[in-house]
Amino acid sequence: MTKRINIILFTCLMIVTFALFGSSVYAGEKVLKISMDAGNAGQDTFNPFTTNRTNNVYYLVYDRLVEMGADGVIYPHLLKSWYVSDDGLTITFTLRKGVKFHDGSELNAEVLKWFLQNLAKGKSKYMVAAVESIDIKDNLTVDLNLSRPDPNILYNFTSSFTGIPSKKAIEKYGDEFGRKYVVGTGPFEFVSWKTGDEVVLKKNSNYQWGSPLSDNQGPAKIDKIIFKEILEDSTRFLEFKTGGVDILEKAPTLFLKKIRKDPNAKVITMASNGNFHMIMNTKREYLKNINIRKAIALSINQENILKAVFQGNGTPAYTYLIDRLPARKVDKKYEIHFDLAKAKQIMAEEGWKKDSDGILTKDGKKLTLVLWSKSDSDERKTAVVIQAQLAELGIDIKIEQFDPSSIKAEFKKGRHDLVIRSYGWDNADILEWFFNSNKPGYPNVAMWHDNESDYLMQKAMTRSRNAEERIQNFKDYHEYLLSQYVWAPIINSVNNHAINNRVKMPSAPRFKILIGAPIMDMTLN
DSSP states (O other): OHHHHHHHHHHHHHHHHHHHHHHHHHHHSOEEEEEOOGGGOOOOOSOTTTOSOOOTTHHHHOOOSEEEBTTSOEEESSEEEEEEOTTSSEEEEEEOTTOBOTTSOBOOHHHHHHHHHHHTTSTTGGGGTTEEEEEEEETTEEEEEESSOOTTHHHHTTSGGGOOOOHHHHHHHGGGBTTTBOOOSSSEEEEEEETTTEEEEEEOTTOOOOOTTSSOOSSOSOSEEEEEOOOOHHHHHHHHHTTSOSEETTOOGGGHHHHHHOTTEEEEEEOOOEEEEEEEOTTSTTTTSHHHHHHHHHTOOHHHHHHHTTTTOSEEOOSSSOTTSGGGOOOGGGSOOOOHHHHHHHHHHTTOEEOTTSOEEETTEEOEEEEEEESSHHHHHHHHHHHHHHHHHTOEEEEEEEOTTTHHHHHTTTOOSEEEEEEEOOSTTHHHHHHOTTSBTTTBTTOOOOHHHHHHHHHHHHSOOSHHHHHHHHHHHHHHHHHHTOEEEEEEOOEEEEEETTEEOSSOOOBSSSSSGGGGGOEEO
16 A cells, blocks of 8 residues: 555656646747737648748748848848849849758758749749749859849849748658648748647747848747737737737737737837728629729728728828839829719719619619628728718628638639728739739739730830839839729728737847848847
8 A cells, every 4th residue: 555655646746847847848938929910811831832822920931032121122131142244134143151941951052943943833933934044053153044134033032922942841741841841941940830720930949041130140039939810809909918929910900009008018010011902893793884993992081991990000092002112103193082072973974873762773773782801800890981981972882701711712703892902012013913814813803804904014024124114114004003993992001010028129120020030139038
């Protein structure tokens, strides 16, 4: 009996000791928990060759050749240097020495050539469409031989879509790469991914090649990052308030006042690449008519939505591009401003008259349209405000809401009339992404097909010989799209990130987003 008691006591002691030891190890581990932007939900893969979209996990697992700073300047990262020939037809890339992937394989000229060739076959192939051939000069140097000058190509390599994956890992894991296995050169390594729940990363202890956009070149001061995918805004706020997450990426507008009053938190406001707009499906019965599209666009009161939904955080949008882009600076006559009187006049000229219930009617048919939005707060509230605004015009709007992870599949069915959408991009080539007639359903949610539009798109994308010419070509393309009223612009947003005070940052972020290079300088109390 005594022997049995001693065994039980010993076992209990071991359990307690293990628990204490385990908790102390966990307590010593610096874990940063982030509630990712709800708009980034529904990631399909972390393979940059095959994905249709990215989120900020890409900025931590992968590195890029160059990076874009918050100041709009392009900085070297995996590249030590680059040189463009006088005729713009040869670009020489020289890699940094000593960069390794998480699996220990080396980043060299052979891998870079392989990456560029695979990028040319993937979903982002337009980024390197001008590259005709690639010559390896030495172990760290390649020449890109172009079929035409491409003044945008260096910018393209700042995109999250151009993070460089491990050649060895992709060849080893095949179709499982991007879901079960994710291997880059970034400051954090992939641990696990529960779809619709969380992504877990751990520090890359061998990392020594940070970009100039962080003071710390590596390794990171944080041991682990957990990205939580929480769709509902009140739940996101509650998780932040109770300490369940340390950073609330793109904090919900509804809760900003409460967060700013919280002594344990701060809000960092950063310039955004975000544009909110309402898309019109140009294949639907009524929306084929440009005049009806124009009347709808003129009925959207941008300033009212900015105040009612976004609490003044942002600026009214009168075009399809964010304000700081040169191609945004179109002739004033193409800007789309609220003008309800003009909208009513257009509908009257089209033969629509209001019935006793206030709904426009023609040939015995009432003008009823369905407005889609994602279920997150800003888009949902915007839809409600627009429903009221279009009621003033006389259009009966029915609202349907979708989970962010499922709405893209619905677009391809073409059943939508109107859709509240937003994007985040800081280059005029976003117009090609959304209005290319070869991409109907998604990303061309407007189902737009127009020969003049496609001609201007190709001219802007492939026939610009220098930066000035590219700006003008995209301005021409942008003005034409605005003249066709394919979208109704709403607002250009800012990014408000809520950060728990236990997260320490030595200076204002120099990177274009918070979740990226600034993580390298973050510490946790």
